[in-house]
Amino acid sequence: MGTVITVTSGKGGVGKSTLSANISVGLADSGKRVVAVDFDIGLRNLDMILGLENRIVYDVIDVMDEKCKLPQALINDKFSKNLYFLPASQTKDKTVLDKDKVKKLIDELKEEFDFVVVDSPAGIEGGFEHAILAADRAIIISTPEVSSVRDADRVIGIIDAKSLKAQAGEEVDKHIIINRLKPDLVEKGDMLAIHDVTNILALPLIGVVPDDERVVSSTNTGEPVIRKRGTKSGEAVNNIVRRILGEDVPFMELAPENKFIAVFRRWFK
Amino acid sequence: MTLFERLFGKKEESSANKAKERLKLVLAHERTETNFPFMDDLRRDMIEVIQKYLKVEDISIKTDQSRELNIDMLEVEVSVGKDVKKETNTTTNP
Numbered sequence: 319m320g321t322v323i324t325v326t327s328g329k330g331g332v333g334k335s336t337l338s339a340n341i342s343v344g345l346a347d348s349g350k351r352v353v354a355v356d357f358d359i360g361l362r363n364l365d366m367i368l369g370l371e372n373r374i375v376y377d378v379i380d381v382m383d384e385k386c387k388l389p390q391a392l393i394n395d396k397f398s399k400n401l402y403f404l405p406a407s408q409t410k411d412k413t414v415l416d417k418d419k420v421k422k423l424i425d426e427l428k429e430e431f432d433f434v435v436v437d438s439p440a441g442i443e444g445g446f447e448h449a450i451l452a453a454d455r456a457i458i459i460s461t462p463e464v465s466s467v468r469d470a471d472r473v474i475g476i477i478d479a480k481s482l483k484a485q486a487g488e489e490v491d492k493h494i495i496i497n498r499l500k501p502d503l504v505e506k507g508d509m510l511a512i513h514d515v516t517n518i519l520a521l522p523l524i525g526v527v528p529d530d531e532r533v534v535s536s537t538n539t540g541e542p543v544i545r546k547r548g549t550k551s552g553e554a555v556n557n558i559v560r561r562i563l564g565e566d567v568p569f570m571e572l573a574p575e576n577k578f579i580a581v582f583r584r585w586f587k
Numbered sequence: 588m589t590l591f592e593r594l595f596g597k598k599e600e601s602s603a604n605k606a607k608e609r610l611k612l613v614l615a616h617e618r619t620e621t622n623f624p625f626m627d628d629l630r631r632d633m634i635e636v637i638q639k640y641l642k643v644e645d646i647s648i649k650t651d652q653s654r655e656l657n658i659d660m661l662e663v664e665v666s667v668g669k670d671v672k673k674e675t676n677t678t679t680n681p
Contacts, residue, residue, distance in 0.1 A: 373615050538606035 320351075320428040323435050323562070324453035326477075328469025330440035332461045333497040336533060337555065338437035339367040340544040341457075344559030346401035347544075348433040353392065356406035357449040358439040359415065365405050369396065369540025379407035382419040387424055397545070413446045421482070424452035441469075444477055448479045455491035457524060461498045462510040465520055469492070474519060493524035495558065500529045501572045512572075525558035527551050528572055530561070633663065641667045 325338040335358070342354035355378060356364035365371040376391035381404070395401035404427075427434045439448030450456065456477050460470040477492060478484035496515055503509035517521050530551035534545040543552045544559075550570075557567045 366609060366613065371609065535602035538602035538609075540605075540609065 320431045320434050322424055322428065322452050322454045323433060324438050324450050324456045325435065325459065326438035326446065326449065326456060326457040326473055327440055328471070328473040329460075329466045330444070331470070332440075332459050332466050333527070333533075334440065334459050335363045335367050335437050335457055336537060336542075337457075337495060337497065337527070337558075338435055340363055340502045340552075340555040341400060341559055342403075342433075342435045342564070343395070343398065343542045345433050345435070345562065346395065346555055346565060348559060349400065350563075351400050351430070352433045352435060353402045353404060353427050353431045354435045354437065355404045355427070356437050357445060358406050358437060360406070360408065361439070362406040362408050364437050365403065366540060367537055368403055368542065370403050370405075371540070374405045375403045378423070379415070382415065382423055384529050388423075388471070415444070417448065417451060420448045420451050430457055442473060446473070447480050450477055450490075451482055453477075453481050453490050455493070456481075456484060457493050457495055458519075458521070459495050459497050460515060460519070460583040462496055462512075462515055464510075465521040467510065467515055469518055474521065492521050494519055494521050495524055496526045499526055499572060500531040501514075505573075523569075524561050525554055526555040526572060527558075528567065528570075633665075637665060641665075 323341070325334050325341065327334050335356075339356060340583065342352050346352040354364060354368065356362055357378070358364075359379065362377075363372060370393050373393045378391070380386045381388050392402045392404055422553040424434060424436075436449050436453065439445035440450045458470050458474060458477075460466045474492060477490055481490050483490050493518060496512055499512065500509055504511045512523065512526055529549050530543070530549060532546060532549045533543050533551050536546060543549055544555045546552050554570060557570065560567045
């Protein structure tokens with residue numbers, strides 16, 4: 319049985335889809351069978367970040383409505399045999415989803431894959447509820463900004479209420495990723511530091527991704543940054559992947575102007 | 588871009604240009620699916636007609652392409668009555 323990881327956040331635009339894509343790629347490149355599911359119904363985006371937008375025939379709603387079989391909708395990644403992608407629907411609105419269908423779909427995916435990475439929509443409305451429903455673990459993304467941290471706190475508060483695992487008396491594993499940290503701003507005292515965010519949210523940290531221009535360019539081209547050697551952000555995501563896999567990886571030194579950070583450990587081929 | 592250029596950060600074709608091309612392609616495709624200029628008028632007229640018989644809470648019209656039959660479809664979803672509204676409200680509450 320696979321593990322369902324829901325990547326979520328309170329505020330939109332903090333990098334959920336980008337991190338979902340990169341984590342999925344990282345897990346697949348470490349030899350796990352992975353499916354990335356875009357649950358942001360109506361606002362499909364994960365396809366472009368993975369560079370698979372031109373291959374979509376069926377989507378997640380088609381599968382749930384049984385308009386097609388699951389394998390017909392799954393899109394294989396260009397570079398990895400281990401990575402598959404299930405796109406969000408663009409035309410249907412999120413109210414068409416129902417919990418039983420979501421559960422059935424996720425269960426089916428869990429049979430096939432080691433990891434089911436669910437890219438959740440932002441916020442706490444209907445779509446979020448479905449994305450978190452079958453989660454074994456949740457990764458909450460926040461940038462070190464007040465609105466993002468505040469909204470993350472709201473989301474954390476309702477994850478347990480909405481997930482089946484918590485309803486069955488177990489706990490959903492919850493971790494935080496701090497995204498787009500600017501070490502020089504932190505140093506100047508103009509940005510919340512890592513420990514500020516984790517203290518406020520009171521959850522364990524699974525990674526810190528520094529602000530990196532290469533993330534923008536890799537989204538432009540549809541090649542996830544984790545596959546680009548020598549990028550700080552790629553290294554950070556790679557560390558997150560290894561922590562998900564249970565390794566004890568020390569956190570990167572994120573001091574400003576430290577050129578040694580750029581030295582990249584080649585953990586994948 | 589060759590691997591060599593990628594490793595050394597040298598970019599002949601800028602990634603922004605690539606982004607522009609990809610977006611144009613995707614949006615062109617998506618817009619044809621929803622490119623019905625009369626949609627707002629149709630929606631208004633339908634509400635008017637249905638409201639003669641029922642209290643309309645919400646009406647949504649969506650276009651879809653039936654992939655098997657290769658035809659365009661219009662999907663109309665009408666919410667009526669109080670219970671429908673109440674139910675959608677409760678799902679948005681935390």
